[in-house]
Amino acid sequence: MPELPEVETIARGLSRAVVGKTIDEAKVFLPKVVLPDPATFRAGVAGEHICTVGRRGKFVVFTFASGTRVAVHLRMTGRLLIRRADDNGTYPYENVRWLFSDGSLLSFADIRQFGRMRLIEPGQPWDEILGLEPLSRRFTRDRFSELLQGRTTPIKAFLLDQRRIAGIGNIYACEALWEARIRPTRAAGSLSRERRERLHAALQSVLRRAITMGGTSVDDYVNADGERGGFQNELSIYGQDGEACPRCSAAIVRTVIAQRGTWWCRSCQRS
């Protein structure tokens, strides 16, 4: 499931590989995955020159010379894969393909068909509903504390809400709460100042460490070169039910919070 570190890794790989290339043509094999519609999408990217590839929340964002952008959300199983000019085989679950003028390709593949590629006209706002970038300078301890203020939702659900903070998903929410020793069911606004500060630091720490390792591959995730990440070997709590807590050795449990599997330690994430 690509979250911030995985999307950042993909965007960096794409930046190295496709910036400076020109898109000759887009082929759309599954019409519903391109927005606003296939004809507009194909016309909007044809002939475009790629200037930058970046990330906003869990979106990969391509910016073209004209100012037009394409924002890609991979949801759970989406992949953006760089393919060499001599790679002319069919790719499983390939929904969209960009053909570059140098003969190389970019494939958007997605088993579950949830991922989307959205064409954005120059100047058109698209990310207003997304919250703060947790690794940005604006995400201060005080700003985080303000966001939590008065919220009754469980802290785990709060962390997953992209309108507040953008980019955190199930894996890093579980890991950060464990690192900060906070019970995931705790009402967000009821956290003490000390715990808010611990959680703020834990979020930044776990996201940075995961980026360094190229993201977490527990399931389908691979980067733009088709390689798995390394942070799955560093996970303390996510997916570890029945294992011993690395901090206190109590058994890790799995419960459901906000309709999501949640792994935590009842012993050292007590409040």
Add this chain to the structure above:
DNA sequence: AGGCGTACCTGAGGGC
């Protein structure tokens, strides 16, 4: 307004 439940999908895995 905020919080909650459900639809969207397919593959994996458990039960019989």
Add this chain to the structure above:
DNA sequence: TGCCCTCAGGTACGCC
């Protein structure tokens, strides 16, 4: 062995 059922999950959307 093989079929059927359930579950997994990020987000949009509808409802209360």
